[in-house]
Every structure is written in structure tokens, then in C-alpha cells.
Amino acid sequence: MITKLNLDTIEIEGFDYIMGVKFRQSEIFEMILDEDLDKNWDKEEYKKMKIQEKTITIKEFLCWKIQTVLTEKELGKAPVKLMNIVNKLKNKDEVKYREVKDSLEKQTDDKKIYRKISTLIRKYSGRYEKKVRGVICLNxxxxxxxxxxxxxxxxxxxxxxxxxxxxxxxxxxxxxxxxxxxxxxxxxxxxxxxxxxxxxxxxxxxxxxxxxxxxxxxxxxKYDGIFVLTTSREDISKEKVVESYKNLKEVEVLFDDLKHFVDIHPIRHWLEKRVRAHVMLCILGLLLKRIFEINYLKGKATMQPLEEISKSKLVRYEVKFSKKNDLKKIFPKITQTTPEQMQLFNLVGIKNPMSLEKFSW
Incomplete structure (x- = not known):
């Protein structure tokens, strides 16, 4: 799996790649997603997904980011002088602190902003002309x-x-x-x-x-249902990029389910056998989820059925037999099931949901 840690090495070695992007952690893709995405989706869906693509250069990103920094500080529009410096950058060029300072002196005397912008530009030194291709998908x-x-x-x-x-x-x-x-x-x-x-x-x-x-x-x-892919290949269609990444995406979805749906997280177990038991139960929970999705829901997500079933509640009625003593008994009862809930219970072999009260404690 390609990660941010070894991406630079892969590019230096000259290998091509297609990888998913954690766009919430990427300032470059923050720019790509900053636009009004609704205007640019392809008219025809691809495998029940809307897709679009955008290619930008690092120089374009730097111009956007500099303007974002100045806007956050309420300093207005970025000076033309500074934008010209960035737009003319070649990979071998360097931008000095003095150039940034001279360009911004009329707008602010804040040295922190000078340093922030000059550091940002130096961060991408040697890559100013590089193109970044992003394929944005919406499910x-x-x-x-x-x-x-x-x-x-x-x-x-x-x-x-x-x-x-x-x-x-x-x-x-x-x-x-x-x-x-x-x-x-x-x-x-x-x-x-x-x-x-x-x-x-x-x-x-x-x-x-x-x-x-x-x-x-x-x-x-705004980011719900969106995932972003990036690739070094410019000769293949965006549909092919999505198709090539599909198998890896399936693996990532399973890991996401483990972390969030099954809720596997740091646990308070120190003995190896107990940690193994916890992880095994989480894997079994994930397996049951996938079996339910594939065999009964035809690949759809389980959240909607679970939400419907969660409306069915267990009510415990406490009945006192006498006012003179504490003799009492608790009767567990399941609330009346709806036709939709009954259908879902039947899918997993529960013919009489009302009998679930026998298994409550």
C-alpha cells in the first residue's frame, strides 16, 4: 500500500502510482475540494458514482494558499507582485524571505505572516511545476x-x-x-x-x-460520501483510475468498518490471550456484517436496517404483588414490531422477534 511516507521514494524511482488521498489532511486537495463540486460532476454516473477530475500545478496551489492565509488574517487580496513571483517559479528557483517581505510590507508588518508564507513556498521547493491530478468520486x-x-x-x-x-x-x-x-x-x-x-x-x-x-x-x-484518488498517470481515463483502485478500496473499507462500525479501539487488556479474543470477536462481528450485506442486502450498507431494528425496544415492567412487602417480579417485553422490522428479523432467521425477551438480562 502506498503511503505519504514512501510516495516521494516511489516518485524518485520513477514508478507510477494510483493512491487514495486523506484529503482532510492534505492542503493541496483542500484546494481541489474548495470549489463548488456540484457544478462539475459528469452527467453520467460510473458504477453508481458521480466522478470528476481536476489537475493543478503546485504553483497554482501556492497562489491559492497564500490568498487563503491573507484572507484568514483579514488582509485582503494578495499583492500582484507576490503572485507574479510564484507564477513564474521554475523547479530550480528559490524564493527568499526578503522577496516575500518586500511584497507584503504595504499590507502588513507581521513577521509571522512573512515567515509562514516563505516557509510554505520553500516547502515545495523543486516541485513548483509538478502537476497533481485528482479524481473525485461521490457515492x-x-x-x-x-x-x-x-x-x-x-x-x-x-x-x-x-x-x-x-x-x-x-x-x-x-x-x-x-x-x-x-x-x-x-x-x-x-x-x-x-x-x-x-x-x-x-x-x-x-x-x-x-x-x-x-x-x-x-x-x-460537504465531504460526506466523497473519496479522492490521485495518480501519476495522465494517459488513462478517470474511470480507469477508479476501476484500478477498486480492489484496494475494498480493503480500506473493511479496515474502516473495523475501526468505526465494529468499534475496535485501544482496549484495557494486557494478557495476550484476552487481546486476541477481543480482536477475534471484532473480526467475527465484521464477518457477520459482510455476510448480511452480501447475502441479504445485495451489497448495500447495513446502517439503515440497523437503524430500523434499533427502534424496537425492550421494556421491563415491574409488578409489585403486595403493598405490605417487597415481593415483585419484572416482566421483559419487546415493543410491537413494524412490518419493516419483521422483514429484517426474518432475513436472519428470527421468525418471532417477541421471543427475544427470553434472551434479555
Whole structure:
């Protein structure tokens, strides 16, 4: 598998490649995805996916990034002098700090910005004329699943936070509250932390509530269902790029399911046999998921059926036999199943879902 660590070596050796891009961690592909993607999708879908491609040079990226930096600092449009310097760059050229400083002096005297931009330009030294080809793919079904999955997870985390904040008292120390917040976001929930802003009391510096970070949430929704491929080959079609990567993508999807759907994560086991047992159970869970998808759902994702089944609840009725003593009995009952739920239960061999109450504890 090609990674960012050995990509430079592969290019130096002259090998061609097709690889998936973690575009949330790539500033170059941040530029490619910054445009209005809806305008550029191909009219005809390819294997139930919308695809489009874009090729940019490192010089074009640097111009975009410099403008982004200045916009974030509310410094207006990038100076023409600096843009001309970047646009004329050849691979062998070098840009000195003094050139950047002279170009920006009329807009700002902030030396941190001078250093940031000059460091950015030097970072891509020797590659200014290099072309980067990106093939962007959108799976509409996956997009809906990802959005629904995130909404469910955010609802779960928000409930935990509300419960935690409701139990905080004046006796709780700042450190104790912070530890409780860390516990809410432990494990696979940590990836959702960026969607929350914790509020603090100005006097005590204690956390006293939270808000949803709508800006980060909107940005994430834009990427739902999207994956990006890049390749050194310019002679093959974007459809061929997608087809060539398909087998590797299947492997990556399985690893993603292990991390998030099955929720395999750092565990509190130290004995080898217990770690092996935990991993084996996760693999079995993944195997059952894939069997269900392939044999019963014809390759579709399992999230929608699971969401439907999750609406079926176990209710425990507690009946007291006498007011004079504590004699009582608990009767577990399953809520009435819908026709859709019954169909899904039947698919996996459960003819009478109401009998599940016998297996509850």
C-alpha cells in the first residue's frame, strides 16, 4: 500500500502510482475540494458514482494558499507582485524571505505572516511545476449513510454531555470536570470532538456547557460520501483510475468498518490471550456484517436496517404483588414490531422477534 511516507521514494524511482488521498489532511486537495463540486460532476454516473477530475500545478496551489492565509488574517487580496513571483517559479528557483517581505510590507508588518508564507513556498521547493491530478468520486448512498451515522453519534454524545453537566456541583474541581469531558470523548468518539465547543465560566474557569460547532459540521457534510484518488498517470481515463483502485478500496473499507462500525479501539487488556479474543470477536462481528450485506442486502450498507431494528425496544415492567412487602417480579417485553422490522428479523432467521425477551438480562 502506498503511503505519504514512501510516495516521494516511489516518485524518485520513477514508478507510477494510483493512491487514495486523506484529503482532510492534505492542503493541496483542500484546494481541489474548495470549489463548488456540484457544478462539475459528469452527467453520467460510473458504477453508481458521480466522478470528476481536476489537475493543478503546485504553483497554482501556492497562489491559492497564500490568498487563503491573507484572507484568514483579514488582509485582503494578495499583492500582484507576490503572485507574479510564484507564477513564474521554475523547479530550480528559490524564493527568499526578503522577496516575500518586500511584497507584503504595504499590507502588513507581521513577521509571522512573512515567515509562514516563505516557509510554505520553500516547502515545495523543486516541485513548483509538478502537476497533481485528482479524481473525485461521490457515492450518494454512502453520503446518506455517513450523515445519518454522524447524526446518531452526535445525538449520543450530546446526551452524555447533558447528563454530565447536569450532575456537576460547586464542589467539583476544574480538573475533575475536564476528566469527565475527556471520558465522554474517549475511544472512537474522539473523532467527533471537533464538532463541539465547550463553554467555560469566566469566573471559575469551569466547563458549564457546550455548543455544536456548526462551521465544522457544515464543512464535514460537504465531504460526506466523497473519496479522492490521485495518480501519476495522465494517459488513462478517470474511470480507469477508479476501476484500478477498486480492489484496494475494498480493503480500506473493511479496515474502516473495523475501526468505526465494529468499534475496535485501544482496549484495557494486557494478557495476550484476552487481546486476541477481543480482536477475534471484532473480526467475527465484521464477518457477520459482510455476510448480511452480501447475502441479504445485495451489497448495500447495513446502517439503515440497523437503524430500523434499533427502534424496537425492550421494556421491563415491574409488578409489585403486595403493598405490605417487597415481593415483585419484572416482566421483559419487546415493543410491537413494524412490518419493516419483521422483514429484517426474518432475513436472519428470527421468525418471532417477541421471543427475544427470553434472551434479555
Amino acid at each position: 450518494e448512498a454512502k453520503k446518506k449513510v455517513m450523515k445519518k451515522k454522524r447524526e446518531l453519534k452526535l445525538s449520543e454524545i450530546s446526551t452524555k454531555l447533558e447528563d454530565m453537566f447536569s450532575k456537576i456541583t460547586d464542589k467539583d474541581e476544574v480538573k475533575q470536570i475536564e476528566m469527565k469531558i475527556i471520558k465522554v470523548f474517549e475511544g472512537s468518539r474522539n473523532m467527533y470532538k471537533k464538532f463541539y465547543t465547550i463553554n467555560y465560566d469566566e469566573t471559575t474557569n469551569k466547563a458549564n456547557g457546550y455548543e455544536i460547532n456548526n462551521k465544522e459540521l457544515t464543512k464535514e457534510e
